[in-house]
Amino acid sequence: SQTIHQWPATLVQPVGSPLSLECTVEGTSNPNLYWYRQAAGRGLQLLFYSVGIGQISSEVPQNLSASRPQDRQFILSSKKLLLSDSGFYLCAWSNQGLLNEKLFFGSGTQLSVL
Amino acid sequence: DAKTTQPNSMESNEEEPVHLPCNHSTISGTDYIHWYRQLPSQGPEYVIHGLTSNVNNRMASLAIAEDRKSSTLILHRATLRDAAVYYCILRVNYGGSQGNLIFGKGTKLSVKP
Numbered sequence: 658s659q660t661i662h663q664w665p666a667t668l669v670q671p672v673g674s675p676l677s678l679e680c681t682v683e684g685t686s687n688p689n690l691y692w693y694r695q696a697a698g699r700g701l702q703l704l705f706y707s708v709g710i711g712q713i714s715s716e717v718p719q720n721l722s723a724s725r726p727q728d729r730q731f732i733l734s735s736k737k738l739l740l741s742d743s744g745f746y747l748c749a750w751s752n753q754g755l756l757n758e759k760l761f762f763g764s765g766t767q768l769s770v771l
Numbered sequence: 772d773a774k775t776t777q778p779n780s781m782e783s784n785e786e787e788p789v790h791l792p793c794n795h796s797t798i799s800g801t802d803y804i805h806w807y808r809q810l811p812s813q814g815p816e817y818v819i820h821g822l823t824s825n826v827n828n829r830m831a832s833l834a835i836a837e838d839r840k841s842s843t844l845i846l847h848r849a850t851l852r853d854a855a856v857y858y859c860i861l862r863v864n865y866g867g868s869q870g871n872l873i874f875g876k877g878t879k880l881s882v883k884p
Contacts, residue, residue, distance in 0.1 A: 763814055
């Protein structure tokens with residue numbers, strides 16, 4: 658069966674510090690991978706998606722970047738965190754191709770930038 | 772982008788059916804209607820999806836209007852564990868984006884014992 662791992666679960670970082678969140682998927686190959694962010698009291702915002710190794714599309718220009726160094730690994734990074742980067746970050750995967758494919762989400766990382 | 776409109780919140784009593792509405796008047800012919808729910812401090816969980824016909828699974832039923840401009844998620848017997856934010860989403864096909872799911876604010880469902 659497929660599983661998605663996302664870590665850490667919580668993170669407190671000072672403004673200006675770097676960020677690296679990692680997500681890995683097991684039990685499937687060539688998945689679509691996604692990073693979403695949820696600010697407090699708001700809906701989920703799609704940040705990045707990837708359809709293959711080294712292929713990253715950004716939905717919202719911002720202080721963050723994403724990379725996919727391996728087929729089932731997706732990394733969210735920042736060189737210098739801002740206060741506005743605080744939020745609940747979720748990684749997700751889906752099978753490629755069809756619009757009826759489900760998204761499977763990780764358990765999320767609660768990031769607080771102080 | 773195709774968008775959905777949902778009530779901000781709804782209340783239900785335990786053991787009673789719940790009908791969660793969603794309007795999507797700009798839906799196009801190839802857009803799938805997806806429903807997800809999110810419990811506090813967790814990632815969203817898939818509930819159900821459909822295209823034109825009504826759908827049933829072990830979690831819920833999805834009733835889709837004939838003109839597809841609205842849909843209703845039906846929980847047949849609400850339990851306390853069903854208290855969550857429910858998102859109605861259109862999975863659209865544009866360009867090469869593989870039909871990304873764009874979440875709105877959803878409906879916060881409260882279930883009273």
